[in-house]
Amino acid sequence: MKNGVKMLDIATKLGVSVVTVSNALAGRDGVSEKMRRKICETAEKMGYKPSNTKSEKRRIAIPKIGKNVGILTSERFVGARGTFYWELTASISNQLSQLNICTVYECVTADSEKNAILPNMVTDNKVDGIIVIGQVHRSYIECLSKLTCPLMFVDFYDNRYNIDSVISDSFNGGYMLTDHLVAKGHRKIGFFGTLNATSSINDRYLGYVKCIMENELEFRKEWIIGDRNERGILFDKINFPEEMPTAFVCNCDETAFRVISALKSKGVRVPEDISVVGYDNYTVSSICIPTITTVEVDLSRMAEVSVGIMAKKLADPGYSEGRRIISGKLIEKESVLDINGSYSEERSDAV
Known part of the structure; x- marks a missing residue:
């Protein structure tokens, strides 16, 4: 946009989520009339001009600057030669950084997983959301499922828990x-x-x-x-x-x-x-x-979808994507x- 004002700017000024701003400006449900008027008035004062471009639609869900997302991986997937998950982790981290989201990486030890000990990033309140890459034991999933921050799994799922996940087919x-x-x-x-x-x-x-x-x-x-x-x-x-x-x-x-x-x-x-x-x-x-x-x-696609879901969850903690399946191809x-x-x-x- 020419004037540079984005939905993110409006959301930051009012202390609401980008999704709330988007719903208010689009006349969708889920926003009180009082808040809708406040958002519309603020948008007008700031000189916001809506855009119908696809790129703008992708940008409206970007959370506020300063968010931190934790990436957890079990130590059994961390090998001396590097593993499949190293590349996936790097891709997710790079794409998160493009959204001004910092990543905090932590390896879950076998003892922590067995005894359901939460990672330091959680106990020290260092992250606003968590992405778990690679399977962890069900008892550890039970522990993580009780957290109030946005949570999602990549490359695995558990049907017992209603936790968003991105997996290969x-x-x-x-x-x-x-x-x-x-x-x-x-x-x-x-x-x-x-x-x-x-x-x-x-x-x-x-x-x-x-x-x-x-x-x-x-x-x-x-x-x-x-x-x-x-x-x-x-x-x-x-x-x-x-x-x-x-x-x-x-x-x-x-x-x-x-x-x-x-x-x-x-x-x-x-x-x-x-x-x-x-x-x-x-x-x-x-x-x-x-x-x-x-x-x-398709690691790049898995990372792209995972980052998109986490961005939406950070903007709206109540957002749920469900399970996304990414197709592969025979080589x-x-x-x-x-x-x-x-x-x-x-x-x-x-x-």
């Missing part, structure tokens, strides 16, 4: 990976991931199961293999079943990388003997030999072998 991603293997001729497909460890693993597993069912393939319990302990720490050693499938769907690229390394140590070639797929399209999928076919998570690399025709050849040889 893990169910369809798991289905997509499994269906890709089926299209390449695989009929014996296993899954790597500890069930109930995270909501993402469960959803990817359920997508895998749906694809197995729809294609009427053999489901074997021994082909469902855990990759981490009850604390979420990845196992050092991977135990394979005596009879192996021709392919494995892994719940993340890190696990796929470890599975491929373990197979190589046993003299099993990937993908010549066994195909392996991962999830995330994170760094390890590209440095692995062979490179790992995976589902790419074909070198870890899958097309074995179409091999089963018919085996049957011909048998005859």
Whole structure:
């Protein structure tokens, strides 16, 4: 706008939220007549001129300068080489800073998570809202759910609690990976991931199961293999079943990388003997030999949506978005072998 007066300026002057100002100026419900008149009079005195541009619509929800948002991540997701969550955290932090919102980062230790000890940023009243990135234990969610400040989850959710969340489309991603293997001729497909460890693993597993069912393939319990302990720490050693499938769907690229390394140590070639797929399209999928076919998570979009929701919640503490699901896409690399025709050849040889 030419005169530079924004809804944020009006909201700051009157000590109300930008949403309240927007509703008042637009004639929407949710604002008392007395407050509506006060807002309209102030807007006129300040020389505010409404804009219909999309960019202005995006700006009206920006909270007041000086807000702080805490970002929490469990220590099990913080690795020496860096993790998927480091990049996601950095993207969210950068986008928050563009809205003049400062971020305070804190790692939740295993003891704090187990004993439901609130982070220092909360007990010291340093933040106005909290974004939790990566799964935390349900007992810790129970503790966080009692906070009065805006709260949201990124890359996980818990159906027991009505807390806003932004997640990747893990169910369809798991289905997509499994269906890709089926299209390449695989009929014996296993899954790597500890069930109930995270909501993402469960959803990817359920997508895998749906694809197995729809294609009427053999489901074997021994082909469902855990990759981490009850604390979420990845196992050092991977135990394979005596009879192996021709392919494995892994719940993340890190696990796929470890599975491929373990197979190589046993003299099993990937993908010549066994195909392996991962999830995330994170760094390890590209440095692995062979490179790992995976589902790419749109980190930038996840961060953008997460920041947008938190901005709205800071402007209006009563705002609720629900669950937002961000679609991913299949990235074909070198870890899958097309074995179409091999089963018919085996049957011909048998005859």
